[in-house]
Amino acid sequence: MQNSSFPAPYLTPEALQGFIQAALAEDVGDGDHSSLAGVPAEARKQARLLVKDEGVLAGVQLAELIFHQVDPALTVTVLLPDGSRVKHGDVALTVEGPARSILTAERLVLNCMQRMSGIATKTANLTNLLTGTRAKLLDTRKTTPNFRLCEKWAVLIGGGVNHRFGLFDMIMLKDNHVDYAGGIKPAIEATQRYLQQLGRQLPIVIETRTLEEVRQAAEAGGVDRIMLDNMKPDTMREALTIIDGRFPAEASGGITEHTIREVAETGVDYISVGALTHSANILDLSLKAF
Incomplete structure (x- = not known):
């Protein structure tokens, strides 16, 4: 080599x-x-x-x-x-x-x-649509089995930013995790206890689906990013008002080249797009x- x-x-x-x-x-x-x-x-x-x-x-x-x-x-x-x-x-x-x-x-x-x-190419095209905004384009784990290394490398080459590589390098509490844990706050508290017991430091991202969940996440704290999943741009703006700069915000869920600019203009810090790897x-x- x-x-x-x-x-x-x-x-x-x-x-x-x-x-x-x-x-x-x-x-x-x-x-x-x-x-x-x-x-x-x-x-x-x-x-x-x-x-x-x-x-x-x-x-x-x-x-x-x-x-x-x-x-x-x-x-x-x-x-x-x-x-x-x-x-x-x-x-x-x-x-x-x-x-x-x-x-x-x-x-x-x-x-x-x-x-x-x-x-x-797809990454570069979408990144160009973010010019002048603060948003950074992220990939996801929606990759081809055994080819993730190459696909995430390609995102970097195209000017995007890698999200977590796998399940091991970040804790992402998605909707099912939250539901199984009994809610936003219990999910975050259980995660903090887990990391303390393990003696590990991993970034924590919490997914929210409603403005009420955004409020709960912001009040609970103890996370590194709040994800706004499948929200309309106007709802994202309300969510960012609730977050009030205390945590970086990530928009996700069905975002395309036709909608990414409007999402970026809400002021989110990150936009994750699974289509970078699953549909290019x-x-x-x-x-x-x-």
Whole structure:
């Protein structure tokens, strides 16, 4: 694994290597028999990664790692880094070396980059709609199993902000937690006792569905953020008046490119959008020999 700097704590060399190993095991199995059968072992070739769409490029750094993990003899030349605005006809990178290795890595590189670039593009487009407001765009846990690492990385590349990575790095008391606990205040108090007993410090986010729940959360305190779930913009403004700057506020629930600006203009600090990862289209890319 190369020595590289990554923009988030979950992007460790170990995590990336583990992801690539698992993905290659799924795809290659006991061998890339198409390449082994049809391409001479001694053949050395080159290929370029072509952009066939418009958007924000993501997954270039990951592609380098994939190529090198498949075969350290492959040489990758990056022409457009992660975060680049790209158009049809651009060349993101070239790769040179053993032909069989290029072919074995091809599909995993494309699958990752197309998906990540689509997410980065959607994230960048929504982030642009927040210009001039205080709101920051957050992702969610609505990700593809075993691909969350890449999807959240793509959000960062697109200019968004990562929410919690999983269930372990933040306590988020959502509607079902609140209902099972018996209400807002009991849920918060139980959480504080739990953390004290555990000897842990984790950020606490409490989800609220009504203005009354917002009042209860603000009065109870002991949280790091109050989430305003599925509220209309006018209701959010009332909620922010109740909160009165004591806690950061996060808007969530069905927010789209058509509504995000109005939500941001209420004055919320964060807007979480599950569609960044669960509904983004891919960016069309291909790897072509030359």
